[in-house]
Every structure is written in C-alpha cells, then in structure tokens.
Amino acid sequence: MGKNKINLLLIEDDQDFSSALIFRLVKRNINVVRVATAEEALERVSKTKADVVVSDIKLPGMDGVRFLSKLRETTKDLPVIFITGYANIETAKEAVKMNAADYLLKPLESIDELISSINRAVANYNLVCKNRELMQNLQTKVEELEQSERKYRDLFELASDISCIISENGYIVSVNKKMEEVSGYSRKSLIGKPAEKVIVPMRNRAGKLDFQKIFSQGSSAGTIEVRIITREGRDRLGEMGISPMKTGGRSNNLQCVIRDITKRKTAEQKLQKAYARLKQAQTQLIQAEKMEAMGRMASGIAHEVKNPLGIIMQGINYLESESLLRRKDLIEVFKMIKNNTRRADDIIRVFLDFSRASSLEIKLKDINAVLKESLKLVRHTVRLEDIKVRNNLAKGLPKVLVDEGKIEQVFINIFLNAIQSMHKGGRLSVRTYLVKVNRSLKSRSRGYFSSGEQVVVVEVKDTGMGISKDDIKKVFDPFFTTKGPQKGTGLGLSVTRNIIDMHRGMIEIESVENKGTKVMVMLEVFSKKNNSLITQ
C-alpha cells in the first residue's frame, strides 16, 4: 500500500470501544468509516473504497459471520478482520471458512496487534488484486493470441495465393490448400520435402534458393520469379515474396507467399509475340512502301539519266569514226568515256533491279532445279576462269516459295562473286540441305523463322581470296565493293539481300582471308504459315 492511507470500514455497535479504536487508528494514519450494523456495512462497502473491514462478530441484526458470507457473494477478496469478545470455536471455524483475514479477541493486547493484522490483510489484499489483474490481462492476451492465430490460420489456409513455411535448412514445414491445388501434391507429401524440389527460381534455372542467405540477411528478400514443379511435371510460374519469420528475435522459418502468374505470363508472352508480329508487319509495310516509292523514283531517274547517256554514247560513236581523231591517245580517251558511260548505265540498271525487288512473283519451286539453271547461266565464265564446280544437292528436298527469276539473280550474283574472288582456277562448291530452326537461327532470322520449322539451306563455298574482317561487315552495304571501280557497282549483294528479305529468308557470309568464303542462303519450306507470300 506504501504511502497511501488505508481506508477501513469498521462495524462496531459498541460506541465507546469504536471511539477509542478510531482515535488510535486515525493516529496511525488510517481512514476509518464506522457503521453500527452489518446491513449498513453491506451498503457502504460498495460506496466506500474500503481496503479492509474490521468487524465485531456479535452485532445487532445480522452477525459478523453472516455479514462475511453475504459480503463474499459480491466481493471475494476484501479482507475482513473479526474482533470479538465472545470467541468460540464454531464462529472461529466459520470465519476461517469464509476466508476471514484474521480473528482477534477483545480486549486487544495492544493496538499494534490490530495494526499489524490490518497491514498484513491489506498487503495480502493488494497482492490478490494485483494477481487477479495480471491473470485477467493474461487471459485477455491468450484470447487475443488465439484469435490472431485463428485469423492467421484462416488467412494462410484460405488465401488465394500459395503460402508455405520453409525451415532454415530449406525443408517445407507447412503449406496451404492452394499449394496442394497448384502443385498437385498432397500436404502430407509436401511437408518435409526439400523446397528446391518444388520451387525453383526462374532467373537461374540451375541455381537453388539460398535460404541460409535470406536468414542471414534477416529481412525480406523482395520478389523472385519462380517455377513450381508440379506432380505432373508441368511447370507453373509464380511470383514469390519471401521473408523470415521471427520468433523471440531470431529467424527460424521462412514465410513464402507465391502468386500463380502462369496465366499472366502466358498472356504476356502472347502479347509480346503479337506485338513482335505487328512490329514486323509494320516494318515490312514501311519497307514495302519505301521500296515502292524508291521504285517509282528509280524508274524516273533511270529514264532521265539514260537519255543523256544515249546521247553521250552516240557522240562518242560519231567522234570515233572521225579519221582525224584516230590518234592513240584519243582512242584511249574515248574508250574511257565509253566504259564509264556503260558503268553509269550498269549502276542505274542495278538500282532499278534493287527497287523492283519489292514485287515478287512467287511460285512453289524445287531449289535444286533453280540452282542448276543458275549454274548453267554462269558456265561460260566458269570455263573461262578455269573453275571446278562441285555439286552436293540433297535429294528430295521440300519445295520452297520463290520468285524464280529473282532467286536466280541471287545465285548468279553469289556465283559471280565467288568466281571473281578466285582469280583463275579454284573450286566452287554448291551444297543444299535441310535444317530445323533452332533458337540461334531463329534469333538471327529477324523473326522470319520459328523454332522447329524446316529451312532449306543453299551453301556456296569458294577457294578464293576471302574477305577481311573489316570488309565483311560492309558487304551488304549499297555501293560497297572490293572489285575496283571498273568491275563492280557495289550493289550486287545489297540487291541480293533485299531479294532474300522479300522472301523472308536469310543470307549469311563467313570468310577466311586467303582461304575462301562461304555464303549461306536459307529459305523457309512451304507451309500454311508462309503461303501468304504468294499474295505479295
């Protein structure tokens, strides 16, 4: 009770005794409220905040023992000290039974006897009150905890996301219903299983989730994209939030919440593919429009330039025939003018070819037959340059959709480049074969090829002088040539690539200086997917 005054309710009908007692008690710093009857005391007890009751046993009306019995109906622990001049065993027994704090006999030996009894009773009462309060608090906390656990269990169990608890060493401790649904495993078979057998991070397919690290960090590891390996072996995709669960300041489990994002991912992938197709179609459309505009422009330019070239050519022809001008140096000059007029004309013609590649007359063709025809067209040059031709054309190749004329132009261009690189003598190898598109080929094909589909490859190899590493990057650039100004326009491979692009094919060049060059042309095998080329 400490420094606080004790409030005492005294029940005593003897006026003299109670006055003497009150006098002494007040002196000892105790507040006293006196009542003469038990009935009055019962009334006052609830109003006065009494810490202790001191009561006579023999009272007018209700006696002390009955008072205590009545008091205990409402107040269990309020200490009651009996002081009686008529002590007997029965009343003493009764008082103890009713949980009386003390039982003192009149006359009191000294006031100290009562004071120490009061102090004991009040101290005990305070302890009991404190204890009850603590017990009540504890009970509330337990109830709150139980409620919170019930809520958590419901949340965990009925969550629309996967929830699982993983131990420090990576074993599954607990899973919810959703995990059972998604993984196809029963709760029983999941608990105790290494988590890495079911949950695999996406970014590093071969890697494991480093649970130890997450524990050591002691904080949430952010969101990780994971694969959930189902019982049927079909992966589901998830987005996992993972955080250590702290108990007593120490992490001993990980709480993982995984959202099934398979549908979202599939939709995203579909959207990405559709976007890529749209982008490709757009690019093709823009390209086609550009080519058409360029075609119109080229055709106009060609006419405007070819007319003056015609006049120049006729002029040279006229001057050549003049006997006065049959001087060696002039003949040389005329030859130069004529050659360069032809060269300008060649450039215009190739430029026209380049622009005309925008329209194709596509038909289903056997690529080997087209190759043989193209080889026939260069056989004179082959013979002249002493080149040996080796064919290795695969039998039974599926047909491809091509504009025969344009593809012949492509092959003739490749053959002539090869022949010119060999400088008298060499070997020209032509090979055809079928390949399945893999990831690498697909990525290089600018989206024209799909994984798993078949592609016909035409491989042309020469034993010529090859192309330097610097030059190979530029071979498809318009007007780039290594042949010198009199021999090449620098548009051949540019036109070639344009034609191959229009066929949604691919051309690649590999070369080793002084050893030779390999050109590969890849064309899609006819399928329902690419028959749209026909309408181009």
Added chain:
Amino acid sequence: MNGKKRIMLIDDEEDFLRITKLNLEKTKKYEVFALSKAKEALSCVRSFRPDVILLDMLMPKTGGVDICKELNRDPLGRNIPVIIVSALDRDADKLRAYENGVVDYLVKPAELNKIVTAIDKVFCGQTIGKRIKTEVNYE
C-alpha cells in the same frame, strides 16, 4: 532511188535525234528523217515512206506505243518495221512494245553498231518480233 534504206527516227530528245541521224548517215547506208514531234509521225510516214522506224517509247502526249497502234491501223504503216530505242528498261514496257508489233527493242545508251545491227537484221528477216497485221488492243 539512191539504194539507201530510209530510216525514220522519232524521239523527243533533239540532241539524240541529231547525233543519231549524223551517225546513221555517216554509214552511208541510210537516208535518215528525224522527227521530234510524235503527233506528226503518221503524216511524215506517209510522206517519207521509211523502210524502218526507230522509235522512242516515252514522249510527251503521244508515246511510242500510241504511234505503234496508229501505224497498225494504217494500211501503209502496218507494214513498216519498228525498232524501239528507249531509256525504258522494264519488262512490262518491252512486252507492251512487242505486243504492239515492234520488231526489236534497244535500251539507251545503245551503241551505234547495235542500232545498225538491229536495222540490218530487219532487212535480213532475223528480227525477234514480227509485224502484227491486225490491230492489238493492249489496254
């Protein structure tokens, strides 16, 4: 008659007309009539009566194919071989010309010897195309 073949040259490029006329006449094999106004072609054909016509394709208002059609409709004109000498190099133009009865198609810049060879082929009957006696409705 001086024994020279009569060549009629129709082109809107004045310089080309002049230099080609000079060149052809220099061979001493031909008598050349050069015409830059395509619309006068038929009347000039009637007056000059050429053995061969060298004709440009792309000319203002009346093109080479129009002249071919006019010639084909004319009883005199339809028998005169026409050789195209044009800057147009498209297959479609060549096809249109051949369909309208031209016997050969040369693309500018054509050298003199090529033009002469083409003319001489006509007289030897070695031309690629042949005169179409009936009217061709290309369009």
